[in-house]
Amino acid sequence: MIVELNGKRVELSDGxxxxxxxxxxxxxxxxxxxxxxxxxxVVPRSGWERTGLRNGQRVEVVEAIQGG
Amino acid sequence: xxxxxxxxTAPAEVDAFELGGRSxxxxxxxxxxxxxxxxxxxxxVEVSGAEIVTVALRRVDPLAKGSVLDVIDRLGxxxxxxxxGCYTARDAVRTARLAREAFETEWIKLEVIGDDRTLFPxxxxxxxxxxxxxxxxxxxxxxxxxxxxxxxxxEEVGCVTVMPLGSPIGxxxxxxxxxxxxxxxxxxxxxxxLDAGIGTASDAALAMELGCDGVLLSxxxxxxxxxxxxxxxxxAAVEAGYAARRAGRIPRKLHALASTPDEGLPELG
Numbered sequence: 001m002i003v004e005l006n007g008k009r010v011e012l013s014d015g016x017x018x019x020x021x022x023x024x025x026x027x028x029x030x031x032x033x034x035x036x037x038x039x040x041x042v043v044p045r046s047g048w049e050r051t052g053l054r055n056g057q058r059v060e061v062v063e064a065i066q067g068g
Numbered sequence: 069x070x071x072x073x074x075x076x077t078a079p080a081e082v083d084a085f086e087l088g089g090r091s092x093x094x095x096x097x098x099x100x101x102x103x104x105x106x107x108x109x110x111x112x113v114e115v116s117g118a119e120i121v122t123v124a125l126r127r128v129d130p131l132a133k134g135s136v137l138d139v140i141d142r143l144g145x146x147x148x149x150x151x152x153g154c155y156t157a158r159d160a161v162r163t164a165r166l167a168r169e170a171f172e173t174e175w176i177k178l179e180v181i182g183d184d185r186t187l188f189p190x191x192x193x194x195x196x197x198x199x200x201x202x203x204x205x206x207x208x209x210x211x212x213x214x215x216x217x218x219x220x221x222x223e224e225v226g227c228v229t230v231m232p233l234g235s236p237i238g239x240x241x242x243x244x245x246x247x248x249x250x251x252x253x254x255x256x257x258x259x260x261x262l263d264a265g266i267g268t269a270s271d272a273a274l275a276m277e278l279g280c281d282g283v284l285l286s287x288x289x290x291x292x293x294x295x296x297x298x299x300x301x302x303x304a305a306v307e308a309g310y311a312a313r314r315a316g317r318i319p320r321k322l323h324a325l326a327s328t329p330d331e332g333l334p335e336l337g
Contacts (some may be wrong), residue, residue, distance in 0.1 A: 006127040023304065026130025033137045034128065034182025035170035041282065042165045060127065062166055066136050067152050068099030068286035 012053065019048040025061035033064035055067040083310075085282060087259050088175060088207045088228040092120045093242055094137050096306045097148070098299070099286025100136055102238075108137045116289065116299035118178070121145045122177055124152050135236055148209070150177035155190065156248065157197035158204070177231075178210040179283060187237040191218050195225065202226035211263050215250040216255060223258050230256060231263035231284060235277065238287040242266030253279035269298075269305035270301055276309025 001014050006025055013020070018036055027034045036043045037060045043051050053059065089236040092280060099116040103109040113121055121143075123136055140147045149167035154253040155158040164176040180197050182190035191213050201208050208227045212218055232252055235241035242265060243249060253260050262275035263284040272283045283306050292298035 003117075023126045023185040027128040031128075032135065033123075035125070035168045037162065037166055038213045039163055042162075046168055060166075060334050062125040062170065063128045063132075064135065064137050064147070064170060065126045065129075065132075066100040066103060067105075067126075067150055068101040068122055 001053065003053055003056070005057070005060045006061055016053050017049055018043050018051045018053065018059070020058045021053060022048060022061050025059075027061055027063060031063065033065075034061065036061050085259070087282070088209070092119050093117075094303075094306075095282040095310060096272075097122065097284040098289065099281060100140075100290075101152075101285065102287050102290030103295060104290075105135050106136065106139050106197065109136070109290070110143065112289055112295040112299040113139075113143050113145060115303065117129065117303045118314075119145055122148045122150050122284070122286070123171070124150055125163060125170060145172070146175075147171055148175055148177050149173070149293050150211075151179050152199075154180050154197075155182070157193045157200065160193070160197040161200050161204075164197075164206060165204075167204070168224060174205055175207045176182055176209065178208050178227075188233075189213050191215065194218075195221055198222055198227055199225040201221050204273070209261070214245045216251040217250060219252045219256060219260075229259045229261050229281075231261040233264035234262055234271065235265030238291075239265055240288060241265050242267050242271040243278070246274065246278055249275070249278050249280065264304075269301040272305040273309035273312070276306055276334050277313050279313055282306075299301065314337045 001015055005021055010024055014048055040059050085095045094117045096116055097120045098113050098116050099122045121140055149164040149171050151160040154163055160180045163230055180190050180194040181187050198208050198210050202225055208231050210222050210227050211231050214232040222230050232249055259281035259318045261282040261284050262280045265296035266272050266285040266288045275283050289295050289298045
């Protein structure tokens with residue numbers, strides 16, 4: 001399946017979860033201050049493993065950076 | 069033997085700063101953006117005495133070295149997430165919800181800007197986002213224009229503070245409309261934090277002298293030639309301005325008022 005992960009089209013295995021997308025984005029599971037939105041809606045960390053993705057979904061994986 | 073008190077200098081004003089239902093020891097909030105290195109950031113925040121520092125959210129960078137969160141932890145500071153870069157209420161609300169998840173805090177510095185040249189807030193979108201977020205349980209700290217009416221509206225929808233700009237973000241132009249800031253301060257029943265436009269220490273002192281409860285700044289320290297030294301200057305300026313406000317300044321007069329009495333002046337002519 002293809003998802004749009006942080007603005008790039010990325011191929012994930014069928015049945016991939018949000019946790020897989022987080023890993024594909026380069027954020028290892030222990031990384032702090034990471035949050036995920038799928039099609040604009042936040043998926044809490046506790047739901048990453050059990051939330052499956054569908055073809056064509058837009059996944060944003062964000063983290064803390066310096067900012068005013 | 070009796071203890072002698074030999075203190076000759078007045079202690080810095082240390083009244084607690086009540087903001088968002090919490091009590092803070094510093095009235096200076098520092099943004100973490102624009103520093104040349106995390107090391108500069110860490111030393112500057114330490115010297116500034118700030119207990120609240122702002123952070124932003126962006127797409128994960130797998131190559132990023134070191135995390136701003138580690139720095140903030142070492143400093144024992146509170147990371148206040150912002151919604152920088154959002155142009156609509158919808159984007160700002162979504163970013164705030166992501167920030168709540170990422171930082172495990174209900175606090176959000178709400179920024180909804182109108183264009184990328186002035187970075188002025190979009191009043192309509194800002195108020196809309198503020199209302200939605202307050203209803204959603206957020207502690208909302210809005211970056212706003214120096215507009216007393218908008219400030220009142222933000223307060224009415226339940227924001228815990230209003231944070232008017234002095235001049236455009238990063239401009240270093242200081243407080244261009246001190247009268248509006250004064251009106252906002254006079255009418256607000258929530259704390260007022262001067263946010264944006266501070267260029268140097270006197271700007272921060274002026275904000276406090278106008279009656280602001282705190283100052284939020286970033287570029288003026290981060291982009292100073294010597295950020296650590298400027299951080300110390302800002303700390304002193306906020307303390308001095310706060311003390312001066314509480315001390316009650318003399319009124320401005322057009323003509324002189326002698327400070328030395330005429331009585332007893334010798335005739336030497």
